[in-house]
Amino acid sequence: MKAQSEAQQKAAGAALSAKRGKTPKSKLQGASKEMYETMTEKELEDMAATKHDKIPERKG
Template sequence: MPAKSKAQQKAAGAALAAKRGEIPKSELKGASKSMARSMTEKELDEMASTKRKGKPEHVTKY
């Protein structure tokens, strides 16, 4: 599942780093915190590795 925005890709990268133990989970906030709890390492890796070129900074929900 690729990221839909740059912000989502960054949050997935932070959650992945916490899941791998590279940063403490206590440093996570907001979306990255919930992503770390609800997604597997493989899902986070797929989302974090999405190319940022051409992606909007944020996507509004409808």
């Protein structure tokens, strides 16, 4: 699944970092914390890999 906004892509990157043990889970907040708990590493990789040039900064 591709990210629908830059904010979502960045949150996925933070959650992926925690999933891989590079960032403490306690540092996560908001969407990244929820993503960490509900998504697989593969799903997070796909979302974090979304290119910025074709998505808005924020959805809405």
